[in-house]
Amino acid sequence: MLSPQPPTDALVTPLIPGSGLLPLAFDEVTLTFRQFSPLNGVSLRIASPGITAIMGPNGAGKSLMLRLLGGLIEPVSGQVRFGEQNRVPRGHIGYVFQTPVLLRRSVKGNLLHALKLAGVARPERKERASALLKMGELHHLADNPARSLSGGEKQRLALLRALACKPALLLLDEPSASLDPQATFLIESLVSRASRAGVKVVLISHDQGQMGRLADEVVFVHKGRVLEQCPADVFLKSPESRQAKAYLSGQLLLD
Ligand SMILES: Nc1ncnc2c1ncn2[C@@H]1O[C@H](COP(=O)(O)OP(=O)(O)OP(=O)(O)O)[C@@H](O)[C@H]1O
Numbered sequence: 430m431l432s433p434q435p436p437t438d439a440l441v442t443p444l445i446p447g448s449g450l451l452p453l454a455f456d457e458v459t460l461t462f463r464q465f466s467p468l469n470g471v472s473l474r475i476a477s478p479g480i481t482a483i484m485g486p487n488g489a490g491k492s493l494m495l496r497l498l499g500g501l502i503e504p505v506s507g508q509v510r511f512g513e514q515n516r517v518p519r520g521h522i523g524y525v526f527q528t529p530v531l532l533r534r535s536v537k538g539n540l541l542h543a544l545k546l547a548g549v550a551r552p553e554r555k556e557r558a559s560a561l562l563k564m565g566e567l568h569h570l571a572d573n574p575a576r577s578l579s580g581g582e583k584q585r586l587a588l589l590r591a592l593a594c595k596p597a598l599l600l601l602d603e604p605s606a607s608l609d610p611q612a613t614f615l616i617e618s619l620v621s622r623a624s625r626a627g628v629k630v631v632l633i634s635h636d637q638g639q640m641g642r643l644a645d646e647v648v649f650v651h652k653g654r655v656l657e658q659c660p661a662d663v664f665l666k667s668p669e670s671r672q673a674k675a676y677l678s679g680q681l682l683l684d
Pocket residue numbers: 462465467485486487488489490491492493494
């Protein structure tokens with residue numbers, strides 16, 4: 430029997446399919462700050478579509494890996510590849526930081542600006558911004574200053590802004606850290622919707638419940654090394670490494 434096809438969702442369907450950027454690959458990537466190398470010869474292949482979660486203790490190197498994927502920093506040695514190419518496909522990447530950085534404009538103004546930068550024609554911008562706000566349940570706040578939004582609303586706006594340019598790759602750094610369950614649910618719904626529409630998602634989270642709900646695959650990082658990569662349900666139920674077992678059970682890891 431054929432499995433049901435996901436509904437097409439024009440608002441978040443990427444301009445090029447996320448699968449076109451796969452595999453996302455780190456080849457012997459090293460990052461060094463002065464004498465310290467938080468990533469040292471990291472190799473990784475993210476080959477499957479859907480949602481990949483990067484998990485690991487504080488300071489493991491997760492955000493640095495995400496920044497490398499987003500082209501915000503460059504490796505000292507090694508390379509990051511996107512399918513066949515080793516140039517960062519900047520116009521096709523949406524990035525949401527842990528602490529959203531919003532412009533001193535209205536909620537809608539932030540989206541209109543992003544749409545303008547993405548090259549969307551003026552008549553289409555208003556319509557798209559309204560539809561995005563509705564999708565993110567922020568339409569009633571459209572004219573409010575973005576900086577007056579609550580934490581959950583700001584994070585949602587940052588996510589809508591990232592989705593506005595119809596990215597093929599969506600990078601999320603702890604998108605719902607310190608949000609309540611309802612705000613978290615809204616973020617997760619948007620992320621799932623984008624993923625179902627063909628956006629490749631890589632996100633960082635410490636929230637095991639969220640990983641169980643969202644992630645297809647987990648990459649576990651510890652002290653700048655990838656220790657495990659496997660389907661999320663396998664990782665959450667039976668992690669292999671001593672470090673992942675300790676991390677998931679909330680134990681203090683000293684080495
Ligand atoms: N610009 C920098 N200069 C020096 N050290 C840095 C710099 N950026 C990151 N680091 C160090 O690299 C290590 C990894 O940082 P990273 O932010 O990737 O950790 P993380 O796994 O995302 O942690 P968390 O879960 O706390 O966000 C940390 O020890 C951090 O202090």
